[in-house]
Structure formats: structure tokens, C-alpha cells
Amino acid sequence: MRHKWKIGLIIMVLLLVGTACGAVNNKGEGTAPGSETPASSSNATDPTASPSSPTTRIVKSEKGEIEIPAEPKRVIGLSVVYPEFLYALGVTPVAVQNYHEEFQSYLEQPFKDTIKMGIAKTPNFEMILDSEPDLILAPAWWSEKDYDQLSAIAPTVLLPQRDDWRDELRDIGEVLGKQDAAKKVIEDLKNKEAKAKARLDELVKDETVLYLRIMDNGIIINGPNIDRGNFIHNQLGLKPVENYPQNESTLTVSLEVLPEYDADHIIVQLDDETKAELQDKYAHILNSSLWKNMKAVKANHVYMVGGKEWFNLGMAPLADSYAIDEVVSIFENKQQ
Template structure:
């Protein structure tokens, strides 16, 4: 009985919001169809982590957003500007009841995560979705910027990043020819990361080479210890769970003490570098991209291009 009452209450709230049509709107074509989007939306809800970073970078604070994959509820590097933003569950489990109470005038999400709840979201407010997330994050930033009426700011954000990666490429000199390896250690699965992932795409944008075994336009591949030789490179970047649970720490130590790992050329040269999983992998947005570039400058002893 209580579940039926809660559902009925949600539908009443959603219907009320849907009837409040925007005074001025334009049609936006997106992954789920065509939506009338209000001009100059003021109360935006964002349902992807990369999108939250995009909005903040564009000078817009969402009234609600899905929480970060790590943090309580936000990643440290975006926590301050989100102090008054309401957490709405995760990308994979959005709390629709709380979302409805925020009375948004625009909801931004992604088909790959929220396709199933698109009808419910659209009943609350105009909803626009990107096709997917991850490697498309720069295109998504420009898309979100267009949707909220800030196309010039979106283009400028990506142009600034491109200028910075180009400057780092030039500052690296011959070091840019190093073949960089990219690996994730996890108790659930250890994977070699190829080029089509957040960190891999940034490395590629700078112009770094990859070892032949990793020079693939793919996301990643799960491997066993027999594949440790494929983790070698002139320099090896690896990451693990940033929360450092006992399980993840034990797993990481197990791999790093394996004779095959110890005998990799990159390890013997002292060029195996642990990096932040949040910054180099899971956050996936423009602030994380610039923080990753900060790391690369520090690792290679370059002057900051900030």
C-alpha cells in the first residue's frame, strides 16, 4: 500500500512539473530523440560524473547530480563548488523521488546509463541525453555547453585543453617518444588499458607512444599474471583502488612482487609510477584531465602550463 502511495505521489509531482512549460524553448536533437529545452535554464540536474565536471567548468552549478564513484558524496577536486548540490544516487541508480523535489527545468544524462528511466525523467522536466560516456567526454562537454546555451564557452574549454597538451608535447622533447604502459590492478580484475579510455586518450592527445602490445584503439583487456610481460614499457603508469582497502592493497602487493613484474624493463629502470585512479580513470571529466596533465608535468619535471 505504501509503495503504491509513494508511486502515486511521484506521478502527481512529475505531472505538475511537466505542465509548467517553459516560456521560451528550442528543439534539441539528442540520443533519445528531440526535446524542447528552455532558454537559459537555471535549475539543471546532471546525471553523469563527467557532465558534472563539464557544468562546473562552464560556470554552472547543478541543483542535483549523481554522486561521485568515490567520495562522500563528491570527489575531493570538485567537492567545494558542489557544497549545496543534492546527491541523487549513482549514474546506475538515480533517486527519482529526490530528483523530482528539486523542480529542475532541465535534466542532462546519458543513454548508456539512463535509457531505461528516460520516460520518468522526461515526465519531471525536459531531458536531454548524450549517446555514451568515457572516451567521448570532450564531445559531450561541447554538447552539454550547446544545450545550456554556452557553446562558445564549451569550444573554449576544449581549445584550452588542446593548447595545453600541445605545449606539454613540445616541452617533453625526445621524452614524448617513450612508450608508455597503462595498467589497472584490482581484486576483481586486472586490466591492461589500451588507447580508448580516459587516461589513454589524454596520453594519445599529448602524442606519447604506446608499447606494441598496447597500441590498440580499444578500451582495455582483462589479464592474468601470464600477461605481465605485456605490461612493460619505457615508463609504466599503474593505478589501483584509491581507497586502499586491505583487499586492494594485498592484491596490488601480490602483483608488484611477482617475479615477472619485478623483471620488467620499466620496473628495473625505476620508471613504474603509481597514479591516482580517480584522476587518471574514473572521474573522466575536464577537471580530472587538467589534474592528470599536472601529474605528467610533475613526473617529467616540466614547468606548469596552467
């Protein structure tokens, strides 16, 4: 019913605009050539008159040049990382796609009024429409198939796929006119990483660290060649086990094979800590003699981290910043 009311309002507005344009045209037809009405003459000759600020801008997208509001107020960022990018740039989205039932703790308060649309191959167009956005941002790989429907709701800017989240953040900063803000986010995080790396070098030294994710499809070891593992092993400098295959980004291993990667420390993340199936799987691992005989387990050097908090790790600045604090805290507390 609400949508019918909106459609009716749009039709009325169009009729009124058409009537007004007709009245202006009829008035022009009755005026002698070269003559002007007093109002138009005043605007043309007044030296103190200043043009109003433009209400729209033209930006580049994967669909060519797109006209968007000069200062968008109600923005939607599709994909699970775009909401973080927007908030890092000082923009709170009006609606987001969310993988977990609840927001990450670092977004819970700022997103308290943000609509959760869930995550699916096809976005919830009705909820997007109801949120009344004036701008939609999305990566092309995620939303190109939905572009016609999205652009019918609001100006939609599709951005290119990037291997590094920093380039994605710069792209969004360019669209929003927040290039300086994007640069500052990147520089601040880089400085924070450098300080954390130096501190961890003092705390952990040459001891090895294994980063495990317990997922529906098995036990996943994240190595230095993938976003998450790169964050742990390269950006923070935590040493991987020596026998980790250098050409592999991740390894899916069975419980029987896991002890072959016997590290001094193990960081464990449940992909979704609220899922009973994953909790049962992890409980089975904990009760296994294979697990209990691993070096890190014997030394009580196993650290559980939050699934939703680390979900965007290596792919978004706020997730990285949160994880830096948690990793440093883990190893500082271990020393006490």
C-alpha cells in the same frame, strides 16, 4: 509527508488558476463585442511597451523538441561525466550521480553543496525530486528507460551517444546556450595538451610507458585505441611498448604475463584506492619477484596516480586537464 504537502499545494494552485480563468471568461461574456477594458486597450496601443523576455526555449533532444527554461537555475546532469561537462561550462549541478564516496579534488570545493545520489542502474528519483531541478540532462543510452519518470519531475533533455566527449560537451553547450563556452573549453585544453606533449617529448624522449589499471577483474593495460590509453599515448605522445597488439584497446593480463610488456616507465591507477580488496591485490603484485624484476620497477620509474582523480580520464575535460598536470609533474620530478 513533504511530497503530500507538495501535491496539495499543486492542487490549490490549479484550483486558483481555474477560478481566475473562469472569472476572466465571465467578464468577457458581459462585454459588448469589439469593446476592451481600459487595461487591455492601454497595453495594445502604448508604443513604449516592450515585450518581456521569453521564459522558455525549445531545444532538440532524442525525444524530439523539448521546452525548457530560458535560463535554468537548478540543473542535474545524469551519468558520471555530465557533472564535469556542466561545471566546465560554468554550471554547478544541484545533484549528481557519483561513483566514488568523495568528489574528485578538482570538484570538491565547487560541489560542496551538491547532492550525491550514488550510481545505480536506476537513479534515485526521490532524491532528484527533493533537489527540485528545473532541467535534467542525460545521455539517451543511460537514461532513456527512465525518461517518463524523469520528465515528470522536470523538463528532461536526452542527448545522443558520442564517441568523443568534445561532441557531448558541444551538445550540452547547445542546450544551455553556451556554445562559445564549450568551444573555449575545447580550445584551451587542446593548447594545454600541445604544450604538455612538447615538454614530455623533452623529458621522456623514446622511452616506453605502460599505463596499468588495477581493477576487480584483473590487471588492465590501456592501449592507444581506447579513451584513456589514447590520452596517454597519442594526445600526450608517450610511447607504448612495441609488442602491444595494435588491434586491441585494452589487455587483461595476469601477473605472470605482465613482464612481457616491459616498459621503461609504468603509470599505475587503482580503480578505487579506498577498496581494501584492490589494495591487497596491488600489495601482492608489489611483493612478487615478477614485478620486482621489471625494468621500470628496478629503475624506480613506477608512478601511482589517483583512482577517482583519473576515473573520467579521456572522457571529460577537467579530468584530462588534471591528468596533464600530474603526468608532466611526474616526469619533471623524475629528472631532479
